[in-house]
């Protein structure tokens with residue numbers, strides 16, 4: 001067993017002994033587990049998308065521009081683990097309308113989503129939402145609830161494959177409605193402290209609802225049924241904060257789209 005995993009095991013043993021089996025597990029589990037799990041899951045995603053992940057050296061300008069969005073969010077002062085997690089961006093050249101962030105801060109964005117959105121503030125909204133899932137530790141919280149004590153013990157006394165199994169759990173994991181609402185709210189909080197227009201954070205849902213006849217969109221909506229409700233809630237929360245307008249960076253966003261390679265070489 002790797003020494004880093006051993007440390008984790010010792011820590012978890014202590015936390016399981018000292019904490020109850022209630023809902024507050026994530027408060028007792030060190031954020032080192034987020035980072036370990038995120039790295040394990042990242043290895044699997046990197047393998048899964050090895051032909052589609054854009055090479056950072058060959059697509060430096062595109063990465064610089066999307067990384068700048070990430071940095072603005074991380075510097076908002078609202079991301080709790082901004083300095084602690086290893087926030088890292090990978091762009092997947094695929095038409096899928098999606099983005100996700102693994103525990104510990106590994107962000108994946110599909111070019112299909114970049115192409116679909118209208119402006120940089122909308123993309124910042126989606127990135128803020130995904131960053132919030134990691135920052136608010138939703139995966140760890142859900143896993144503690146789903147797999148419970150026995151799975152934690154098998155991780156602790158297992159042969160080291162436990163972490164890999166846990167990482168696979170993350171890949172199949174769906175967030176709860178509460179998690180989604182929490183991430184939506186955090187996205188507004190983050191963007192509100194940046195130069196981006198935080199009211200655009202719901203732009204993705206807005207567009208999805210308008211386009212619900214299109215096949216790829218209706219498929220997305222069937223797995224995210226509460227989009228209408230979420231769109232309105234986000235706007236309401238933005239108004240509660242004071243309704244401050246910001247930048248959409250539409251021209252720069254056109255440049256971002258133009259930097260996406262037509263194929264993956």
Ligand SMILES: [Zn+2]
Pocket residue numbers: 129133175179180183
């Ligand atoms: Zn989400």
